[in-house]
Amino acid sequence: MTSNTALRWGLYGILILFALFYLMPLFVRLTTSLKSLEEIRSGSLLSLPREITFAPWAEAWSTACAGTQCEGLRPFFWNSVLMAVPAVMISTIIGALNGYVFAQWKFRGANLFFAAILFGCFIPFQVVLLPMAQMLGLMGLAGTIPGLIFVHVIYGLGFTTLFFRNYYVTIPQELVRAAKVDGAGFFRIFWSIFLPISLPIITVSVIWQFTQIWNDFLFGVSFSGAGSQPVTVALNNIVNSTTGVKAYNVDMAAAIIAALPTLLVYVVAGKYFIRGLTAGSVKG
Numbered sequence: 001m002t003s004n005t006a007l008r009w010g011l012y013g014i015l016i017l018f019a020l021f022y023l024m025p026l027f028v029r030l031t032t033s034l035k036s037l038e039e040i041r042s043g044s045l046l047s048l049p050r051e052i053t054f055a056p057w058a059e060a061w062s063t064a065c066a067g068t069q070c071e072g073l074r075p076f077f078w079n080s081v082l083m084a085v086p087a088v089m090i091s092t093i094i095g096a097l098n099g100y101v102f103a104q105w106k107f108r109g110a111n112l113f114f115a116a117i118l119f120g121c122f123i124p125f126q127v128v129l130l131p132m133a134q135m136l137g138l139m140g141l142a143g144t145i146p147g148l149i150f151v152h153v154i155y156g157l158g159f160t161t162l163f164f165r166n167y168y169v170t171i172p173q174e175l176v177r178a179a180k181v182d183g184a185g186f187f188r189i190f191w192s193i194f195l196p197i198s199l200p201i202i203t204v205s206v207i208w209q210f211t212q213i214w215n216d217f218l219f220g221v222s223f224s225g226a227g228s229q230p231v232t233v234a235l236n237n238i239v240n241s242t243t244g245v246k247a248y249n250v251d252m253a254a255a256i257i258a259a260l261p262t263l264l265v266y267v268v269a270g271k272y273f274i275r276g277l278t279a280g281s282v283k284g
Contacts, residue, residue, distance in 0.1 A: 028045050028046065028252075029252045029255055029256060030252070030256065031045075031046075031047070031048055031049055032045060032248055032249055032252040033056050033057065033060075033249050033250075033252040033253035033256060034049045034052045034053060034054070034056075034249075035049045035050075035053070035056075035249055036051070036053055036055075036249070037245065037247060037248075037249060039051070040248055040249060056247070056249035056250045056252070056253040057253040057257070059072065059247075059250050059253075060072060060073055060238070060250050060251075060253040060254035060257055061073055061074055061253075061257060062074055064238050064247075064250055064254060065238065065241050066229075066234045066237035066238045066241065067237045067241060069226075072254075073231055073234055073235065073238070073254055073257055073258065076229055076230060076231045076233070076234035076235075077231045077234075077257070077258075079145060079224075079227075079228055079229060079230050079231070080214055080230040080231040080232075080261075082145050083145050083148045083149055083152070083213065083228075083230055084152075084210055084213045084214050086149050087148075087149045087152040087153050087156070087209070087213050088205075088206055088209045088210050088213065090149070090153045091152070091153045091156040091157055091160050091205075091209050092160055092202060092205045092206060092209065094153070094157060094160070094161075095156075095157055095159070095160020095161045095163065095164050095205060096160070096164045096190075096194075096195070096198065096202070096205075097190070098117070098157070098160075098161040098164065098165070099160075099161050099162075099163065099164025099165035099166075099167065099168050100164065100168055100190050100194055102114045102161070102165045103164075103165050103167075103168035103169040103171070104168060104169075104171070104173060104176050104189075104194075105186070114161075114165065117157065117158050117161050117162075118158060118161075118162060119158075120155070120157070120158035121158040121159055121162065125155075125218045125219065126218070128155070129218075129222055132151055132154075132223070133222070133223065136150070136151070136223060142223065142225075143223070143224060143225025143226075143228060144225065144228055145224075145228045147223055147228075148219065148220065148223055148224060148228065148230070151219050151223055152209075152212075152213045152216070152219065155219075156209050156212065156213070159205075159208060159209070159212075160205045160208075160209065163201055163204055163205050163208070164198070164201055164205070167198070167200070167201040167276075168194060171193075171194065171197070175193055176189055176193070179192075179193060199276075200272065200275055200276030201276050202276075203269060203272040203273060203275075203276045204272075204273055204276035207265055207266070207269055207270075207272075207273045208273075210261075210262070210265055211262050211265065211266075214230075214231075214232075214261055214262050215232065215262060216230070216232065217232040217233065217236065220232055220233045221233050221236070231257075231258045232258060234258075235254055235255060235258045238250070238251065238254050239251050239254070239255075
């Protein structure tokens, strides 16, 4: 066995260990969600279910108690859908236009303005809670789904602008100059030249924003009301609500249901995320 072969097998072994380390919680969560409470008490968390039951999943979806509201995750899941989809679309569209301007339409102070937007990527969530709460109150959006959409769009613009700017800066400016000579304006150039080749970076922006928005807890618990709470807040309430015996199988099923959308997004489009992220890293 050559040294290269030994090194390769060593790397494979390390990767397998890391994969097992990260997949073990998912395995425990999935197997526990398919067991009855009696089997959980009498068996081990690492054991496979002797008799598979989907009753915990049905309870987590429709009847589990989140505080005093015993409607399961279903209404909160759709709250997250109503929040995440518009926020992702709006932040991606505005980020694409911002990146297009910063990459191809230079103006005085553009670098300073871009640096100010980029600075927003590094501001901790906790810093903006009080100012954002005051802003939502003044706008009449406190405790509503549109208010949550507004918060996530504002906080995500720094990232989407950065993604699109770094992607568009790799496009030769000669294309823009030629389009201007032919009489194309700002939006015509964007729509006919830049948007058709933006699929990789749009994929990056959508996956990034959807994951951040769907998994967010702090903004959800801070700015939502009784009827607008996202699924992450409801999951926390279900796990921390006890009415007698702790139903670990229901808690595990609820956690998987809450995580399913982001898991599916990464399984289906994960490879496109890496391709799009590296496509704009040549220069800029």
